[in-house]
Amino acid sequence: MIKAAVVGASGYIGGELVRLLAMHPEVEITAITSRKYAGKKVHKVHPNLRGLDLRFTDKYDFDADVIFLAVPHGTSMKIIDEFLGSAKIIDMSADFRVSKELYEKYYGPHEKPELIDKFVYGLPELHRKEIKKAELVANPGCNATAVILALYPFRDIAKEAIVDLKVSSSAGGRRENVASIHPERSHVVRVYKPFHHRHEAEVIQETGVKPMFTVHSVDLVRGLLATIYFPFDGTERDLLRRLLMYRNEPFIRLVTDKGGLQRYPDPKYVIGSNFVDIGFAYDAENSRAIILSAIDNLIKGGSGQAVQNMNIMFGLDETTGLSYYPVYPV
């Protein structure tokens, strides 16, 4: 069994990691940490986990083969020395995802730049071979996951892409924030970040495209949809041919239906799963394409992708503990 610890387990990503790891047939959870809830049972914070016999600790002296750091960006780089060398590390924060230059442009000063190159960017569909050998993995951001996977097959021609993201409230984490309380968040379609969203850095690094990237907060608890527009001088078949690079990916579903309400990806149909649904529309008259990509931000956008990475790092089948369909309706 793989012994796993989750640091920052009282947050939304930490909670989902505990849920997925508790159901994983090859994993034993040896520690879950929280400073605020140390000593409390896990269900006091994550009521969906009632019945799971785990308590939070604020000590880092645990026994683990893999440690998930589910803490805010800027925190992983402060605490990572506690864990280096003791176990494989999968960091959920942005601290080791991009180069020092990109990090400092989008986030601010980096305290551990010498470690950045030791991390592998944990997007399995693009970096499976490196992840297999990695001791340290930087798990991608949720928006970045959806956008990179949709844009990658078109990176040579989509330099002027416009990326429109509609994002749920759980993407902001569990911390208190007036903008996220129910009266403020309910029924919104709010432009959250018209330019320079942090996740743009990962898209630039992984695709070479510098898209026009706008993020909207919408009235969902989980899930996100990326809608990507760019000129495309080809045929619908050419579009599909490029997307078929994903034909053997266990977690990418190409949505190619011609009719019906569900002919395009929608977060509603991936919630609770590690799937990415990718689809497209083509305007032949004006040579314009739209690529759509929907994920559950907490699973393929976070905890599920981290478990997928863990499976690869430990030589397990990549889908172990992750092969379930989305819940529906949500």
Ligand SMILES: NC(=O)c1ccc[n+]([C@@H]2O[C@H](COP(=O)([O-])OP(=O)(O)OC[C@H]3O[C@@H](n4cnc5c(N)ncnc54)[C@H](OP(=O)(O)O)[C@@H]3O)[C@@H](O)[C@H]2O)c1
């Ligand atoms: N939410 C998403 O959709 C999503 C998707 C992908 C990646 N991520 C990334 O995953 C990480 C966690 O996100 P989240 O949404 O779960 O955030 P969150 O709900 O705010 O949880 C953050 C967790 O970090 C712990 N923490 C905060 N400061 C700490 C410190 N100095 N030392 C130790 N623990 C500390 C908190 O625990 P205590 O205060 O109880 O100690 C809490 O459990 C972030 O880096 C985020 O960017 C989030």
